[in-house]
Amino acid sequence: MVSRIFKITRAGLAGGLALTAILCLIAGTMLAVLARADMLRGLGPSDWSAIRFTLLQSTLSALISVCFAIPLARALSRRNFPLRGVLITLMGAPFILPVMVAVLGLLAVFGRSGIINSTLVWVGLEPVSIYGLHGVVLAHVFFNLPLATRLILQGWQEIPGERFRLAASLGFSPRNVSRLLERPMLRSVLPGAFLVVFLVCLTSFAVALTMGGGPRATTIELAIYQAVRLDFDLAKAALLALVQFGLGVSAALLAMRFALPEAGLGAGFDRPERRWEAQRPALRIIDTGLIIFGALFLLLPLSMVVLNGLPGILNLPAEVWIAALRSLAVAMVAVAITLALALSISAFSVLHRRPFAGTLGMLGIAASPLVIGTGLFIIIHPIADPGRYALVVTALVNALMALPFALRALLPALSGAEANFGRLADGLGMKGWARMRHLWLPRLRRPLGFTAGLTAALSMGDLGVVTLFAAPDQATLPLQLYRLMGAYRMEDAAAAGLLLLGLSLTLFWLFDGGGHERA
Amino acid sequence: MxxxxxxxxxxxxxxxxxxxxxxxxxxxxxxxxxxxxxxxxxxxxxxxxxxxxxxxxxxxxxxxxxxxxxxxxxxxxxxxxxxxxxxxxxxxxxxxxxxxxxxxxxxxxxxxxxxxxxxxxxxxGYFAFVYNKETVSNPPQSFADLIASDLKIIIQDPRSSTPGLGLLLWVKAVFGNQAGETWAALNSHVVTVTKGWSEAYGLFLEGEADMVLSYTTSPAYHLIAEEDARFGAALFDEGHYMQxxxxxxxxxxxxxxxxxxxxxxxxxxxxxxxxxxxxxxxxxxxxxxxxxxxxETLIQPETAHIYLAEQAREMREVALDEWLAVSSK
Missing domain, CATH: 3.40.190.10 (Periplasmic binding protein-like II)
Structure with a gap:
């Protein structure tokens, strides 16, 4: 009995170490922030304005995304057309799309000299401005409309087909179907979808950095960056980091009260339901219009990135290529850290039946990258030049941000493998590395490949904590792209955007595909 | 040995x-x-x-x-x-x-x-608002003119950019205690506040705004390097801030x-x-x-404003707080 309690397994040790590392990173940085925050000075008018703007843009982004997602999801749920599956798969792409690439694409479509405004001017209308609240919300909707659509579409697909058949045989009109079948489903799905988008937008940094227009459109994360990089006021940065952390935790707690929908990236949206009541020509036209609109909204900016980027890609300055190599290195390190952490925690959680371990690993989602970054900055700055640690810190924070998704993919797969083959492996005396090589890795190839691909793509495209740390000559590719835009070298910026897009997608495809091939 | x-x-x-x-x-x-x-x-x-x-x-x-x-x-x-x-x-x-x-x-x-x-x-140099003579036929001759017009301007963030800071102190030097009110009126003309000069000037050249905060010497670039005489700098009666x-x-x-x-x-x-x-x-x-x-074709301000050394530092703090308070509303 005693030996059973005190037996330290390798999984226990690794899991314990991984969890301690995460706790230290999050709690340690929060302590550093707490110690440094200037509580007495309190928040100034511009800080309150940043808090208001953060809440306002998150609410608006979530509302608009969800409102457009409902009809789009309904159209997708009841229409079949060529490439339907491709379109739905593509709707998962914004998740791994670098923010700076999306910004470039959106500027090309919605900017002053973009497609939309050129058309407006040509027709004789006033052009619309993309800066400030408009731009921030637009970019967030671009990222989250597809996410919300997929979440809501899942709700539709979960309504059993028999009910629609029954509705048809009872002669239900579209209104009846909506009232009796669709609305109850929406009532249970929408709050979760809204909160997911709200949470994502709450910690948005790069969008506000590029699309915000001055003090009126500053998020808390952006204010933290400004406090460090423009005013070098660490006490203010720490105070703002506390506010951001408080908001993140409150929103996450709120979200937990609702059943959050699973953001299943690969879940089977295989075929639409046959819907007898929706065969009317008017509804068909509306749905077709919605699907075309949704596809254009997603594809047009990305096509513009490719079109605008191609001419300059061969003449990219050396510093962009070097930045790309730096980003690749960061992404690889982030993948290694994420896999090590996620495997250790999953093994600990499954073998020792400690579900809380998985929950702890999800902590990263409440702490924002810039909050952790501020904490690390405050810890490192008195001892060493933070610029020297820019890349290490970026990889570490990227890994931490990818960890919740990694756990979500790995935990169920590992517990499945253990449930099916665990006793057999025990019987064969497979432990440690042998168990990992012969039982886990073959069973986990797909989720591991997916996790690695996701982490690599997220890390490759991340523009967040690196802005706090980077020295002038130590940029990652997204930061270099931002600097090119700041220096108004738009052709180089467009080409760098295409390079970034290509690298992120290739990394995801290589890792994820590698997992599929030999599975 | x-x-x-x-x-x-x-x-x-x-x-x-x-x-x-x-x-x-x-x-x-x-x-x-x-x-x-x-x-x-x-x-x-x-x-x-x-x-x-x-x-x-x-x-x-x-x-x-x-x-x-x-x-x-x-x-x-x-x-x-x-x-x-x-x-x-x-x-x-x-x-x-x-x-x-x-x-x-x-x-x-x-x-x-x-x-x-x-x-x-x-x-x-002197800070000034630069415009394209073809699109702005009647450039403002003062801040009051600018506020009364429907012209759109691009300015820079005074926390990251020296021209942005220059405009902040220009407004402070001209309007003193009324600087806050002036900003409230000016802000409705501001398309966006960029982090630096390069981005602001690039956006202006793309046609994102009618005028951009730059220098009285900027038109010389277009004239000499591009042989393009379309650009001018608006001469303000209140005088110009110097950098x-x-x-x-x-x-x-x-x-x-x-x-x-x-x-x-x-x-x-x-x-x-x-x-x-x-x-x-x-x-x-x-x-x-x-x-x-x-x-020699460039405009010559009649009055030059400048705060030096310690005075500039004090004014910067006051004016920055005013600007932030008004502009973040």
Whole structure:
């Protein structure tokens, strides 16, 4: 009995170490922030304005995304057309799309000299401005409309087909179907979808950095960056980091009260339901219009990135290529850290039946990258030049941000493998590395490949904590792209955007595909 | 023993010959290092005489330079910081990171007397709103005109950009206690507040706004480099705020001789001839060849405003708080 309690397994040790590392990173940085925050000075008018703007843009982004997602999801749920599956798969792409690439694409479509405004001017209308609240919300909707659509579409697909058949045989009109079948489903799905988008937008940094227009459109994360990089006021940065952390935790707690929908990236949206009541020509036209609109909204900016980027890609300055190599290195390190952490925690959680371990690993989602970054900055700055640690810190924070998704993919797969083959492996005396090589890795190839691909793509495209740390000559590719835009070298910026897009997608495809091939 | 000494001496000589060329690192703002800015020509001119490798590192716009230096503190790799302006010298001097330049006898052609022992001016100019004469036929002649018009402007963030800070102090100098109200009225004309000058000017050229905060000398760029006379700077009755751009050497530089050489080079004819047609500012010491043709077409403000040293620092704090409070609403 005693030996059973005190037996330290390798999984226990690794899991314990991984969890301690995460706790230290999050709690340690929060302590550093707490110690440094200037509580007495309190928040100034511009800080309150940043808090208001953060809440306002998150609410608006979530509302608009969800409102457009409902009809789009309904159209997708009841229409079949060529490439339907491709379109739905593509709707998962914004998740791994670098923010700076999306910004470039959106500027090309919605900017002053973009497609939309050129058309407006040509027709004789006033052009619309993309800066400030408009731009921030637009970019967030671009990222989250597809996410919300997929979440809501899942709700539709979960309504059993028999009910629609029954509705048809009872002669239900579209209104009846909506009232009796669709609305109850929406009532249970929408709050979760809204909160997911709200949470994502709450910690948005790069969008506000590029699309915000001055003090009126500053998020808390952006204010933290400004406090460090423009005013070098660490006490203010720490105070703002506390506010951001408080908001993140409150929103996450709120979200937990609702059943959050699973953001299943690969879940089977295989075929639409046959819907007898929706065969009317008017509804068909509306749905077709919605699907075309949704596809254009997603594809047009990305096509513009490719079109605008191609001419300059061969003449990219050396510093962009070097930045790309730096980003690749960061992404690889982030993948290694994420896999090590996620495997250790999953093994600990499954073998020792400690579900809380998985929950702890999800902590990263409440702490924002810039909050952790501020904490690390405050810890490192008195001892060493933070610029020297820019890349290490970026990889570490990227890994931490990818960890919740990694756990979500790995935990169920590992517990499945253990449930099916665990006793057999025990019987064969497979432990440690042998168990990992012969039982886990073959069973986990797909989720591991997916996790690695996701982490690599997220890390490759991340523009967040690196802005706090980077020295002038130590940029990652997204930061270099931002600097090119700041220096108004738009052709180089467009080409760098295409390079970034290509690298992120290739990394995801290589890792994820590698997992599929030999599975 | 003697052979050994000779051998050692030979090795020493050889190693000096093979030693890397010394590097002088200069932190500056982005547009200074761009291919069309002064950076490349200045680098070539200085490297001709210094037997060194002059490396410019762009750190965003001018005001970000100061934040960068504060952040890096004594650990900075910079030997020289070039591109702060007179509004920031007090705050920069307070870091204690800069050393005196020791060249007090330079005869500057500045509209004000310059006696700062640490920060050496290299060029100067007046801030102004630049417009395209084809789209703005009736440019505003004062802030009041601008506020009454329906013109859209692009300005820069005073926390990261020296032109942005210049506008902040320009409004403060003209309107004093009413600066806050003036900003409230001006803000409805602001399309966006960019982090730096380059982005603002680029957006303006793309047609994102009618006017952009820049310099009275900016039209000279279009006129001389592009032979394009369409651009003008609006002359304001209230007068224009002046910018004096300065450089200083880092006190603990590992290349003190090179740094001193560069500080001396700043006011030389070689440097000053390059400035007007690359940085598009007035030279701090008029070169023997005079100003380039085309500069005589530029507007001449009747009143110049400027806060110097400590006064600029105090005003910056007051005006920044006012601007933030009004602009974040």
């Amino acid at each position: 003697k052979t050994l000494t000779t051998f050692a001496a030979a090795m020493l000589a050889a190693s000096t010959a093979y030693a890397e060329t010394p590097i002088l690192t200069v932190y500056t703002y982005d547009s200074f290092v761009s291919s069309w800015g002064p950076g490349p020509a200045i680098e070539a001119a200085f490297e001709e005489t210094c037997a060194c490798d002059l490396q410019f590192i762009g750190t965003g716009d001018g005001a970000e330079l100061l934040a960068r230096i504060r952040l890096e503190g004594a650990r900075t790799k910079a030997d020289i910081v070039l591109g702060l302006d007179a509004n920031l010298t007090a705050a920069a001097g307070a870091t204690g990171l800069f050393a005196e330049h020791g060249q007090l006898d330079t005869a500057f052609n500045l509209p004000v007397e310059w006696t700062d022992p640490v920060f050496q001016p290299f060029d100067w 004096i751009e300065v450089a200083a050497k880092i006190a603990h530089t590992e290349q003190p001789e090179l740094a001193d050489m560069f500080m001396e080079f700043l006011t030389s004819d070689a440097f000053q001839t390059i400035i007007p047609t690359t940085n598009w500012m007035y030279p701090a010491v008029t070169p023997t060849s005079g100003l380039p043709d085309g500069f």
